[in-house]
Amino acid sequence: MNAPALAAAGTATPADAGYAERLLRWFDINGRHDLPWQHPRTPYRVWLSEIMLQQTQVKTAIPYFERFVAALPTLPALAAAPGDDVMALWSGLGYYARARNLQAAARRCMEQHGGELPRDIDALTALPGIGRSTAAAILSQAWGDRHAILDGNVKRVLARYHGIDGYPGQPAVEKQLWQRAESHLPSARMADYTQAQMDLGATLCTRADPACVLCPLQDDCVARREGRVAELPTPKPGKPVPQKHACVLWLENADGEVLMLRRPPTGIWASLWTLPQADDASASRAWFEHEARGDFSRAKALPPIDHAFSHYKLRLQPLRLRDVALHGRVGDNADLRWVARGEFASLGMPAPIRKLLETKLEP
DNA sequence: AAATCGGGGTT
DNA sequence: AACCCAGATTT
Numbered sequence: 500m501n502a503p504a505l506a507a508a509g510t511a512t513p514a515d516a517g518y519a520e521r522l523l524r525w526f527d528i529n530g531r532h533d534l535p536w537q538h539p540r541t542p543y544r545v546w547l548s549e550i551m552l553q554q555t556q557v558k559t560a561i562p563y564f565e566r567f568v569a570a571l572p573t574l575p576a577l578a579a580a581p582g583d584d585v586m587a588l589w590s591g592l593g594y595y596a597r598a599r600n601l602q603a604a605a606r607r608c609m610e611q612h613g614g615e616l617p618r619d620i621d622a623l624t625a626l627p628g629i630g631r632s633t634a635a636a637i638l639s640q641a642w643g644d645r646h647a648i649l650d651g652n653v654k655r656v657l658a659r660y661h662g663i664d665g666y667p668g669q670p671a672v673e674k675q676l677w678q679r680a681e682s683h684l685p686s687a688r689m690a691d692y693t694q695a696q697m698d699l700g701a702t703l704c705t706r707a708d709p710a711c712v713l714c715p716l717q718d719d720c721v722a723r724r725e726g727r728v729a730e731l732p733t734p735k736p737g738k739p740v741p742q743k744h745a746c747v748l749w750l751e752n753a754d755g756e757v758l759m760l761r762r763p764p765t766g767i768w769a770s771l772w773t774l775p776q777a778d779d780a781s782a783s784r785a786w787f788e789h790e791a792r793g794d795f796s797r798a799k800a801l802p803p804i805d806h807a808f809s810h811y812k813l814r815l816q817p818l819r820l821r822d823v824a825l826h827g828r829v830g831d832n833a834d835l836r837w838v839a840r841g842e843f844a845s846l847g848m849p850a851p852i853r854k855l856l857e858t859k860l861e862p
Numbered sequence: 863a864a865a866t867c868g869g870g871g872t873t
Numbered sequence: 874a875a876c877c878c879a880g881a882t883t884t
Contacts, residue, residue, distance in 0.1 A: 510879080548867095552867095552868095552869065553867070553868045553869075553882080554866085554867045554880080554882095555863095555867085555878085555880095556867090556882070556883080556884080558882095559881080559882070574872095591881080592880090592881075592883045593879075593880040593882090594867090594868090594869095594880060594881085595871085595879085595880090595883090596870075596878095596879070597868095597869085597879095600870085609883080613877090627869090627870085628868095628869070628870085629869085630868060630869050630870085631869095632868065632869090633868070633869080642880090649867070649868095650867080651866070651867050651868080652867095668867095668868095669875095670874065670875075671879075695865095696878075704867080706865085706884085707883095707884065734865075734866095735865075735866080743866085766877070767878090767880090768880090769878090769879090806881095807863085807864090807881090808878090808879070808880060809865090809866085809877095809879070809880075810877075810878065811880080824884055841870095849880080850880075850881065851880095863884100864884085865882100865883085865884080866881100866882085866883080866884100867879105867881105867882105869878105869879105870876090870877105870878085870879100870880105871876105871877080871878080872875100872876085872877075872878095873874100873875085873876075873883100
C-alpha cells in the first residue's frame with residue numbers, strides 16, 4: 500500500500516475510501532444493531548451509553564443502562580434527581596466521578612442549553628465528563644454529524660491497520676491516531692460508521708486472539724502483513740504498584756442495622772457509602788472508642804478482602820462487632836448513620852463493601 | 863496477577 | 874506537555 504497523504508488528513512482521500520466502505524459492509528451483516536441505546540437513539544440515551552461505555556464493556560453496561568433510563572428517562576429527570584439516587588443507579592459500575600459529572604452536565608444543560616444536549620462539538624466538550632471522543636460519538640450517533648471518535652477499540656484497530664508503534668496513551672502517538680481516524684471518515688452513514696468501528700474492535704480486532712481471517716480490513720492491515728498483530732498496539736509501560744492495608748469496622752446495633760458513613764466528595768470512592776475505615780486495628784479501636792460503646796475486644800476478624808486499583812493494591816481487614824450503641828445521636832449527622840439491610844440497594848457503595856455486607860453469616 | 867479503558871486534575 | 878487518579882472486568 501502506498502504511503503497515505505498526511506497532508507490530506509481530515510478529509511477522505513480516494514486511497515482511504517475503501518476503509519469505511521468495507522467496514523460498513525461488514526457492519527451491515529456482523530455489527531450490533533440491537534443495543535438498547537440504539538432504540539430509540541436519542542441524544543440523551545446515546546450520551547448516557549457513551550459515559551457508561553467509557554470504562555465499561557457493553558455486556559456489563561447494558562443492565563445498568565436499562566435500569567438507569569427506566570428510573571431517569573430524560574435529561575430533565577436526571578437534572579432534577581437527588582444525587583444519592585444517581586449514585587445508587589451507578590453503584591457497581593466504578594469510576595463514580597462519571598456519575599457526578601453526568602448529573603452536573605445535565606444541570607448545566609438545563610441552565611444554558613434549554614434542557615437539551617447541545618449539538619455543537621465545542622459546547623459538548625465543555626460539559627463535565629465529555630471529552631473529544633465522547634462528544635464525537637454522541638454527535639455522530641445521535642445526529643449523524645461527521646466527527647471522528649478515538650476510543651480504545653479504534654486506537655487498537657488503527658494502530659494495527661497502520662502499523663503505528665508506541666503506547667497509544669502517549670500524546671505523540673495519540674496525535675497520529677487522531678489524524679488517521681479523521682482520514683477514514685465516510686461522507687454518509689456516520690452513526691453506523693461510529694458503531695461499526697467499536698464493534699470491529701470489540702468483537703473481532705480484539706486485544707488477544709483477533710480474528711484476522713474474518714476482518715474486512717485484512718488486505719491493507721500493516722500489522723497483519725508484517726506479522727505484528729500480537730505486538731500492536733504497544734502495551735502501556737508497566738509500573739510496580741504498592742500494597743496498602745486498612746481495617747473496616749462492620750458494626751451492627753441491636754436491630755441488626757449496619758453503621759455506614761459517606762466518604763468525602765473527592766478521592767477514592769468519592770461520595771459513596773462505606774464502612775468506617777482506618778489504617779490499622781489500633782486506629783480502628785481508637786475510632787470505635789471515641790464513637791461507640793461496647794467491648795472492642797469482642798470484635799471478630801473476618802477473612803480479608805483484596806481489592807485492586809490501577810495504582811495500588813488494598814487489603815481490607817473487616818472487624819465485625821454486634822450489639823453496638825453509639826455515644827451521640829447518629830441522626831444529627833447525615834454522613835454517618837445506621838442502615839437497615841433493606842436499604843443497601845438504594846445506597847451507592849464500593850463493590851467490595853457491598854459484596855462483604857451481602858456475605859451470608861451465621862447469626 | 864496483570865492489563866484495560868476516557869476524562870479530569872495537577873505539576 | 875507529561876504525568877497522576879479512579880475501579881470493575883477480562884484475560
